[in-house]
Amino acid sequence: MKPIEKEKIFLTQSYFKYPLPEEMLKELSEELKDINRYPSGGEYAKLRQVLAEYVGVNKENILPANGSDEVIEIVSRAYKGEVLIPIPTFSQYEISADRNGLPKILVNCLRDGEYVVNYSTQQLKSASLVWLCNPNNPTGTRVPREKIIDILQRAEGMVVVDECNYEYLGETVIDLIGKYENLVISRSFSKNFGLAGLRLGFAISNPKNIKKLAAFGQNFRVNRMAEKAATKVLKYLNYYQEVWEKMKRVKDKFVWQINEMGFSAYDSKANFVLVEFKDKEETERVWEYLKEKDIYALPGWEDEFSGLGDQFIRFTIGEEREMDRVVEVLSDYVKRN
Structure with a gap:
C-alpha cells in the first residue's frame, strides 16, 4: 500500500x-480557445470600464497593468528622483528604485511593536516619490486616513498608496484623487481574487497622471486571460x-x-x-x-x-x-x- x-x-x-468559484473557472477555461489572439492592448477600453465601475471612478482614472508590480515599476520610471520608503514594508518599492538608479531614503517606522509612518517635513519636501502601503506589508498595519491626507498635503512629489489589500481593510482614499493631484493608488487582483498567476493590477489617479504613466508601459501589458478574468471574477x-x-x-x-x-x-x-x-x-x-x-x-x-x-x-x-x-x-x- x-x-x-x-x-x-x-x-x-x-x-x-x-x-475559486467553479463556475468562474469553467467560464474562464472557455477563453482558452482564443489564446492565439492578442489582448486588446493600448487603451484596454473595456477592461478599464470594468475596473472603473468596480472602484467607482471613470475609466480615464484607470491604468491596467501586469500586476501591481508593474504599477510600482511604471511609477518609479515616470517620477524619477529621491524615493521615500517606510520600512519595514514590501521590498518591490526599494527594488524598483535600485533598478532605476533612484536615490532612496528608508525611514524606520516600526518601534516597540508599533508601525507608525513618520516622514519628516524635510523628507516630504525633497522626495519625488513617496510610498505608503495600506495596510502595510508585512505588519498588516492600517495607515489612518488623516495620516495619508497629511502626507499628501505636505509632500512636494507624488504619493503612491498601495491598496493591494483593500478588500480586507475596507478603507480607501480613491475619493481623494480629484482633490490631490499628487495621488496615485495601486490595486491588485492577486491577493483578493486569486488571480496571482495571471498578473492583473491597476493604477488609479487623475487622467493627467494616468496618461503620463501609460507612456511608460507596454502596449500589451495585460495578457488576454487576465483581461477576460477581471470581468468574470467580479460577477462572483x-x-x-x-x-x-x-x-x-x-x-x-x-x-x-x-x-x-x-x-x-x-x-x-x-x-x-x-x-x-x-x-x-x-x-x-x-x-x-x-x-x-x-x-x-x-x-x-x-x-x-x-x-x-x-x-x-x-x-x-x-x-x-x-x-x-x-x-x-x-x-x-x-x-x-
Missing part, C-alpha cells in the same frame, strides 16, 4: 488560498466577500492563539499575520521546527521585505484547518522548549 503523504502547508506568498463578488469575512475570522482567531502562547502577533488588517519572536536564534528554531512539520512561512530575512528584522516570521492566512495545524505545531514547540 502506498504511504499517505503528509500535507505540506505553504504560508509564504500572500496569495488567495481558498478555492458575493462569493469573494463571504470568503474575505471568513478569512478575517480565521485571522483573528490565529492572532489570539499566537498571543496566548506568549509570542507577539501583530494586529493585521490584511491576509497575513506578522509574528515577532524573542531574537533571531529563537526565530530560526521556530522556523526550522515548522519546516520539519511541513509548514512553510516567510522569515524576516527573506527578500520579500525591506527593513524587516530577523526576529519575525510572516504567515499568510490559509484555510482554517491549515492555521489550526500551525497553532498545534507551535504549541508543541512551546511545550518542548
Whole structure:
C-alpha cells in the first residue's frame, strides 16, 4: 500500500488560498480557445470600464497593468528622483528604485511593536516619490486616513498608496484623487481574487497622471486571460466577500492563539499575520521546527521585505484547518522548549 503523504502547508506568498468559484473557472477555461489572439492592448477600453465601475471612478482614472508590480515599476520610471520608503514594508518599492538608479531614503517606522509612518517635513519636501502601503506589508498595519491626507498635503512629489489589500481593510482614499493631484493608488487582483498567476493590477489617479504613466508601459501589458478574468471574477463578488469575512475570522482567531502562547502577533488588517519572536536564534528554531512539520512561512530575512528584522516570521492566512495545524505545531514547540 502506498504511504499517505503528509500535507505540506505553504504560508509564504500572500496569495488567495481558498478555492475559486467553479463556475468562474469553467467560464474562464472557455477563453482558452482564443489564446492565439492578442489582448486588446493600448487603451484596454473595456477592461478599464470594468475596473472603473468596480472602484467607482471613470475609466480615464484607470491604468491596467501586469500586476501591481508593474504599477510600482511604471511609477518609479515616470517620477524619477529621491524615493521615500517606510520600512519595514514590501521590498518591490526599494527594488524598483535600485533598478532605476533612484536615490532612496528608508525611514524606520516600526518601534516597540508599533508601525507608525513618520516622514519628516524635510523628507516630504525633497522626495519625488513617496510610498505608503495600506495596510502595510508585512505588519498588516492600517495607515489612518488623516495620516495619508497629511502626507499628501505636505509632500512636494507624488504619493503612491498601495491598496493591494483593500478588500480586507475596507478603507480607501480613491475619493481623494480629484482633490490631490499628487495621488496615485495601486490595486491588485492577486491577493483578493486569486488571480496571482495571471498578473492583473491597476493604477488609479487623475487622467493627467494616468496618461503620463501609460507612456511608460507596454502596449500589451495585460495578457488576454487576465483581461477576460477581471470581468468574470467580479460577477462572483458575493462569493469573494463571504470568503474575505471568513478569512478575517480565521485571522483573528490565529492572532489570539499566537498571543496566548506568549509570542507577539501583530494586529493585521490584511491576509497575513506578522509574528515577532524573542531574537533571531529563537526565530530560526521556530522556523526550522515548522519546516520539519511541513509548514512553510516567510522569515524576516527573506527578500520579500525591506527593513524587516530577523526576529519575525510572516504567515499568510490559509484555510482554517491549515492555521489550526500551525497553532498545534507551535504549541508543541512551546511545550518542548
